[in-house]
Amino acid sequence: MRHFLLFLSFFTLFFSCKAPEARKPVSISSGSFINESINRNKELSAREEARIQKIIKEDTLNNYIASDGGFWYYYEKKDTLAxxxxxxxxxxxxxxxxxxxxxxxxxxxxxxxxxNYAIDQEDLFFGLREGLKLMKEGEIVTFLFPSYQAYGYYGDDHKIGTNIPLISRVTLNKITKQSTKEN
Structure with a gap:
C-alpha cells in the first residue's frame, strides 16, 4: 500500500504540473465608447447647425456665406477692389x-x-484663424462658428464654457506681408 500511495502522489504531482495556459481578458473592449462619442458629437453638431441656420433664416438683412471650413459669415463692410x-x-x-x-x-x-497675429503661427481658435484668411484690409465681417470651430469641448477656461457656438464681429485693420513670394 505504501508503494501505491507513493505512486499516486508521484502520478498526481507529475500530471498537475503542466504548461501555463493563456488567460482570457477580464473585460472586453468593444469600441462602444468611441461609437457613442461619435454619435454624441454628430448630434451636437446637427443641433448647433440647426440653431445657426435658424439665425441665418431670420436675418433677412444680411447675405450669409458658407465657408469651406464649416462656419458662416457675412460682410458688414466689404472691399471689392482689393x-x-x-x-x-x-x-x-x-x-x-x-x-x-x-x-x-x-x-x-x-x-x-x-x-497682432501671425497667420497660422500663433494660437487662435480655428474658425477665427480661417476667417482672417478670407478678409482684406478694412473689411468688417461677422462670423457664426459652431463650437467645434470655436473653443470646442474645453472652452476658454474663463467665460466660454463647453461646446458653445459663437458669433464674432471682426475688423481687419492691416495686413503686413511677411511671405517672400507674391500673393
Whole structure:
C-alpha cells in the first residue's frame, strides 16, 4: 500500500504540473465608447447647425456665406477692389468681439484689445484663424462658428464654457506681408 500511495502522489504531482495556459481578458473592449462619442458629437453638431441656420433664416438683412471650413459669415463692410488676403506668416492687425448665439456679449472689443497675429503661427481658435484668411484690409465681417470651430469641448477656461457656438464681429485693420513670394 505504501508503494501505491507513493505512486499516486508521484502520478498526481507529475500530471498537475503542466504548461501555463493563456488567460482570457477580464473585460472586453468593444469600441462602444468611441461609437457613442461619435454619435454624441454628430448630434451636437446637427443641433448647433440647426440653431445657426435658424439665425441665418431670420436675418433677412444680411447675405450669409458658407465657408469651406464649416462656419458662416457675412460682410458688414466689404472691399471689392482689393485683392490681397493674408497668407501663412503674414501679420494681421485686427479687433473682434465674441457673443453667444443669443447675441449676449461674452467679450467686447475693449477686453480683447487690438490683436497682432501671425497667420497660422500663433494660437487662435480655428474658425477665427480661417476667417482672417478670407478678409482684406478694412473689411468688417461677422462670423457664426459652431463650437467645434470655436473653443470646442474645453472652452476658454474663463467665460466660454463647453461646446458653445459663437458669433464674432471682426475688423481687419492691416495686413503686413511677411511671405517672400507674391500673393
Amino acid at each position: 485683392t490681397t488676403t493674408a497668407k501663412f506668416g503674414d501679420i494681421v492687425n485686427f479687433n473682434y468681439d465674441i457673443k453667444n448665439l443669443n447675441g449676449d456679449l461674452i467679450y467686447n472689443q475693449k477686453e480683447l484689445d487690438t490683436v
